[in-house]
Amino acid sequence: MGEVNIRNIRLFIAYDGTNYLGWQIQPKGPTIQGVLETLLTKLLGHKVRLKVAGRTDTGVHALCQVAHFLTLSHKPLEVIFKALNAMVSPDICIWKVEEVDFKFHSQRDTLKKTYVYYVYNYPVRNPLVRLYSHWVPEKLDINAMKACLPLLIGEKDFASFRKSGTDIKTTVRTIYSASLKRVTGMKHMLAFEIAGKGFMRYMVRNIVGLLIEVGKGKLGIEDVQRIIESKDRKVAPPPAPPQGLVLKKIEYPPIKVIDSYPKFKIEL
Amino acid sequence: MGEVNIRNIRLFIAYDGTNYLGWQIQPKGPTIQGVLETLLTKLLGHKVRLKVAGRTDTGVHALCQVAHFLTLSHKPLEVIFKALNAMVSPDICIWKVEEVDFKFHSQRDTLKKTYVYYVYNYPVRNPLVRLYSHWVPEKLDINAMKACLPLLIGEKDFASFRKSGTDIKTTVRTIYSASLKRVTGMKHMLAFEIAGKGFMRYMVRNIVGLLIEVGKGKLGIEDVQRIIESKDRKVAPPPAPPQGLVLKKIEYPPIKVIDSYPKFKIEL
Numbered sequence: 001m002g003e004v005n006i007r008n009i010r011l012f013i014a015y016d017g018t019n020y021l022g023w024q025i026q027p028k029g030p031t032i033q034g035v036l037e038t039l040l041t042k043l044l045g046h047k048v049r050l051k052v053a054g055r056t057d058t059g060v061h062a063l064c065q066v067a068h069f070l071t072l073s074h075k076p077l078e079v080i081f082k083a084l085n086a087m088v089s090p091d092i093c094i095w096k097v098e099e100v101d102f103k104f105h106s107q108r109d110t111l112k113k114t115y116v117y118y119v120y121n122y123p124v125r126n127p128l129v130r131l132y133s134h135w136v137p138e139k140l141d142i143n144a145m146k147a148c149l150p151l152l153i154g155e156k157d158f159a160s161f162r163k164s165g166t167d168i169k170t171t172v173r174t175i176y177s178a179s180l181k182r183v184t185g186m187k188h189m190l191a192f193e194i195a196g197k198g199f200m201r202y203m204v205r206n207i208v209g210l211l212i213e214v215g216k217g218k219l220g221i222e223d224v225q226r227i228i229e230s231k232d233r234k235v236a237p238p239p240a241p242p243q244g245l246v247l248k249k250i251e252y253p254p255i256k257v258i259d260s261y262p263k264f265k266i267e268l
Numbered sequence: 269m270g271e272v273n274i275r276n277i278r279l280f281i282a283y284d285g286t287n288y289l290g291w292q293i294q295p296k297g298p299t300i301q302g303v304l305e306t307l308l309t310k311l312l313g314h315k316v317r318l319k320v321a322g323r324t325d326t327g328v329h330a331l332c333q334v335a336h337f338l339t340l341s342h343k344p345l346e347v348i349f350k351a352l353n354a355m356v357s358p359d360i361c362i363w364k365v366e367e368v369d370f371k372f373h374s375q376r377d378t379l380k381k382t383y384v385y386y387v388y389n390y391p392v393r394n395p396l397v398r399l400y401s402h403w404v405p406e407k408l409d410i411n412a413m414k415a416c417l418p419l420l421i422g423e424k425d426f427a428s429f430r431k432s433g434t435d436i437k438t439t440v441r442t443i444y445s446a447s448l449k450r451v452t453g454m455k456h457m458l459a460f461e462i463a464g465k466g467f468m469r470y471m472v473r474n475i476v477g478l479l480i481e482v483g484k485g486k487l488g489i490e491d492v493q494r495i496i497e498s499k500d501r502k503v504a505p506p507p508a509p510p511q512g513l514v515l516k517k518i519e520y521p522p523i524k525v526i527d528s529y530p531k532f533k534i535e536l
Contacts, residue, residue, distance in 0.1 A: 015395055123532070123534075125353075126282060127283055130359070246396070262391070266392050268392065268394055
């Protein structure tokens with residue numbers, strides 16, 4: 001009784017970003033962080049501060065977002081899981097709660113992040129996919145787009161794909177893989193998947209914006225090369241819109257998991 | 269000039285039913301018919317009344333809804349198409365406008381209607397599919413469900429699947445086919461597809477509600493047989509919720525199409 005035992009709790013979260021101003025808390029409107037911190041603070045009886053793996057922007061979705069917080073509460077993981085899911089609105093789901101090694105840090109320890117960007121490529125709009133894809137009516141040359149993907153791989157200075165007007169320490173990032181595929185079972189849907197050590201804000205959407213211009217035949221592979229080498233945001237096309245983007249996966253080195261709820265392996 | 273020429277205009281419509289009280293106009297809130305009749309009336313300068321192939325209920329979606337109306341307007345199809353799509357909200361799309369044979373009737377002439385019902389079958393909720401599928405956390409026995417499908421085929425009295433409290437002339441309907449499949453490319457998603465000459469209100473959702481009980485192991489194939497033969501709505505389980513249902517296709521006998529916009533073949 002009364003033993004002081006600080007627990008490090010890791011949350012796995014999926015959300016539909018349509019109605020949120022992104023992950024990070026801010027005064028202008030609802031955010032995922034804001035909603036979850038309010039509920040956790042209420043539930044655990046002390047101010048909870050979440051650290052997160054990927055701060056998604058307004059309108060961006062997540063299937064596997066990872067966040068963690070410290071608590072002195074003894075509440076069982078099952079209670080935290082059930083209470084959170086009972087209180088959030090249906091566009092958010094906390095699909096696993098874990099107690100992990102005290103040293104685990106959701107942001108700092110990330111090995112690999114995977115994002116998917118969905119493009120609905122058909123002359124006619126489809127209202128049933130509008131919230132989770134970007135509609136491009138012009139026929140895209142998928143092979144031309146694919147030919148550019150090798151230019152993205154490796155440790156490079158991706159300054160051309162940073163968010164306009166942002167000031168960051170370094171624009172060097174490492175991209176491990178990039179692919180473009182038709183989604184089987186979903187008519188006219190393309191999925192661009194990219195994995196890397198980390199991404200700058202707007203980086204994936206800026207890359208997709210550029211690839212779409214290639215697909216439309218407005219730019220060639222040599223333009224993509226030139227734009228990357230210029231390291232100048234101003235020469236690249238505007239970003240693709242947020243609703244096509246999904247944070248799909250966050251990978252970490254093996255860590256000690258003390259307990260988890262639910263126990264079974266989950267794959268969304 | 270001034271020639272009186274009544275045109276019969278056929279519309280192909282897709283919509284996300286989430287924010288509508290179904291197709292049919294009603295005073296309580298927005299409906300697809302209400303929205304489209306208001307816009308067409310404004311556009312064509314006379315009261316427009318739409319007849320429709322399938323009156324979908326509150327929250328039900330459509331990829332291929334078909335409606336028609338008569339007009340004296342000479343407005344080109346391209347103008348009607350572009351004006352309608354510019355005025356509707358993004359959850360509705362009119363994807364083809366045709367001038368057809370004067371005798372065509374969208375409701376009366378239907379040969380075959382195809383509906384799909386999506387079930388997300390996984391212990392964990394997925395916020396990204398919640399608006400277009402029904403979440404069933406219990407593991408479903410798909411083979412047991414499939415074994416019941418032959419019982420649905422043919423011309424039968426489907427009184428057990430009518431909407432409670434409705435009074436209709438006959439509860440005999442003809443079902444041509446029914447299938448249940450895992451959706452390739454969409455994890456944990458099942459699609460129940462059913463085609464028939466026509467359906468009663470709630471019929472597809474009542475069938476799905478029954479099949480889910482079979483999948484959960486609460487009912488067997490002999491119970492399904494008994495429930496169908498009872499012709500009694502009260503012995504069947506409640507309907508599955510509306511958001512999983514999509515009106516996928518309406519088929520007609522070949523008819524004379526005088527003109528269409530756009531001209532190319534469309535497959536959503």
